[in-house]
Amino acid sequence: MSGLAAARAVSDAFDEVAVLERDPLPEGPETRAGAPQTDHPHVLLEAGRTTLEDFFPGFSEDVIRNGGLMVDAATEMKYYENGGFFADGPNRLPMLCASRALFEHVTRERVRDLENVDLRDGCRFVDYVFESKDGVRGVRYRDEDGTGATLSADLVVDATGRTSRTPAWLEEHGFRAPDVDEVTVDVTYSTIRLDRPTGERTVLFVPPSPPRTRGVAAIPIEDDQWEFILQGIHGDTTPTDPDAFLAFANSFPVAEAGRLPAEREWTSEEIRHYPFPSSIRRRYDELEAFPDGLVVTGDAIASFNPVYGQGMSIGALDALMVHRTLAENGLDDLALEYFPRAADLIEQAWRVAVGADFEFPQTTGPKPRGTDLFNRYVNRLIRKAHADDELTDAFYRVFRLERSATTLLRPGIAWRVLRP
Ligand SMILES: Cc1cc2nc3c(=O)[nH]c(=O)nc-3n(C[C@H](O)[C@H](O)[C@H](O)COP(=O)(O)OP(=O)(O)OC[C@H]3O[C@@H](n4cnc5c(N)ncnc54)[C@H](O)[C@@H]3O)c2cc1C
Known part of the structure; x- marks a missing residue:
């Protein structure tokens, strides 16, 4: 998602843009190996939705045409925390709901429509082309047959996600790697899909809240389904066995949590499980030297506890910052100008997520002041x-x-x- 948003952002500034993706890309809204989290619910926050809408006018309509829903979070989201549900809000708050695979599919198709962007799948990035005088001047990659190739570029955007190799590469090439803030939360997800009555649009959200180390959520998605997740934090591991799943779902002070998986038909074959050990934030914004011709976006900078649903939105906002910095400064010192700007918006999300994580005494890592x-x-x-x-x-x-x-x-x- 961050790579697609970045491709759209830089397509305004360059004649040709290539997106290199190691996975074979599916034709439709399908999950893929390179983004295994795609199997789990993805909430698109409003800041992310409006940014994608700016990049791709009609984005929300496209998602809805493909089966997504626009719900009113103020009245249709049932959010339980601290012993009760939030009162319904006084103003309509649009919330676009769909599976992650559908969000990604619509975004990818819109990128495919851009005349100067070339989406190349089956291309695994292996190294940057680097000249000490000029900085990064392209990438080396391998195609599906393992054949190596080089692509020259005036700008390379690293959007390879949490396992980005840029920090190690920087050290190998005489630069300082960014310091890393790591906040350990030890979250697990177990996800199923449920049959949803047509016209029923409720979003249920019960995040972990001390002393309860468990969360549950139901998100309405395409094909009259809910994505239904159990979340466990700090070692309260979510189950993969159906009986244990139902028992876990029944352990909440909210009747719907137990009722939905007990009464609705399960439309997914298995319970999908995902462990997420820690939120990490790489402090590129603190570096004083960085090679020209390279920037980093999305999870490759900051990967957040997914309970708060921020990652896709921050990826889109990072891309917007790349766009703005390019428009204002061009390529000169792009990274050193861009990283602090991205850091300001990452800080907002980080404080919300990490702040809530530190409600649990078991959470370890740098705690923001106050x-x-x-x-x-x-x-x-x-x-x-x-x-x-x-x-x-x-x-x-x-x-x-x-x-x-x-x-x-x-x-x-x-x-x-x-x-x-
Ligand atoms: C369980 C879970 C639930 C989540 N829920 C939400 C949610 O509700 N809302 C939300 O906004 N976010 C959520 N997130 C976070 C969200 O998935 C990411 O933040 C979002 O996908 C943006 O990440 P990205 O594009 O930067 O990286 P990724 O999604 O990791 O994508 C990286 C891409 O780079 C490709 N790649 C990697 N290495 C190479 C290489 N060497 N060569 C070529 N290609 C490569 C991968 O195949 C992949 O396509 C969740 C995450 C998890 C784990």
Whole structure:
């Protein structure tokens, strides 16, 4: 997703753009080996949706035409935290729901339509072409037969995800590798699909919240289905056996969590499992030297605890930052200009996700300053939001990355939170 968004961003600035993807690309909305998380629910936050809409006008309509749904998060999302559900919000909050495979398919087809972009599958990146005077000048890759090839380029974007090899490459070539902030959460996911009655559009969201190390969510997707996930944090491993799955689902203080998998038909054959050990953030923004001709985006910079649904949106926003920096600065010092800008937006998402993770005493890693105090305030806000729709609206907009977390401290919100 980050690579596709980046391809769209740079297509405005260069004559030719090539996307190299190691997987054979499916024709339709299918999962693939290179992105195994595609089997699990993917929420597209509003900041990500509007950015993709800017890049690809009509993106949301395309998703809906292919079976996705636009729900109203203010009234159709049932979000349970701190002993109750949020009150319905006063303003409509569009939330585009579809499987990750469908989001990716629609994005890829829109990239395919761009005249100056060439999508090449079965191409495994192996190394950068580097000249110490000029920086990165292209990539070396291998095609499906294992034949090596070189592609020259004025700019290379690394969007290879969490396992990006750029940090190791930097060290091998005399640069400093970025420091890494790592916050250990030890999350597991178990996902099934359920038959969904036509017209039923409820989103259920019950994130882990101490002392409960378990979360559950149901997201309506195409073909009248729900994606239904169990989440476990800090070693509360989610099951892959159907009986244990039902028992886990029944352990929540929310009746729907147990009822849905017990009463609705399962439309997936197996329970898919995914372990996610830690959120990581590579501090490229702190580097003083970086090769010309190269930038990094998406999970390759920051990979977030997936419970908060931020990754695709940040990938799109990173691409927007590449676009803006190119438009303002051209290629000169592009990386050194771009990384701090990307860091500002990553910081917003990181604080939301990591802040919530540090509610659990078992979470380890660098804790942003002020986290405990802010968490106490947000917990009070959430309890008040069970009966105050203005607080629901304020909280949801931060969660959706529409507004920064500091907006929760505005006087009009603070007095609603702090009054006895
Ligand atoms: C269980 C789980 C649930 C998630 N839920 C959400 C959610 O609800 N909402 C959300 O927004 N995000 C979610 N995410 C995060 C989301 O999947 C990623 O943030 C998003 O895919 C953007 O990542 P990316 O494109 O940067 O990297 P990736 O998705 O990892 O893509 C990297 C791409 O690079 C290719 N590649 C890798 N190496 C090479 C190479 N050497 N040569 C050529 N190609 C290569 C891979 O095949 C792949 O296509 C979730 C993640 C997980 C693990």
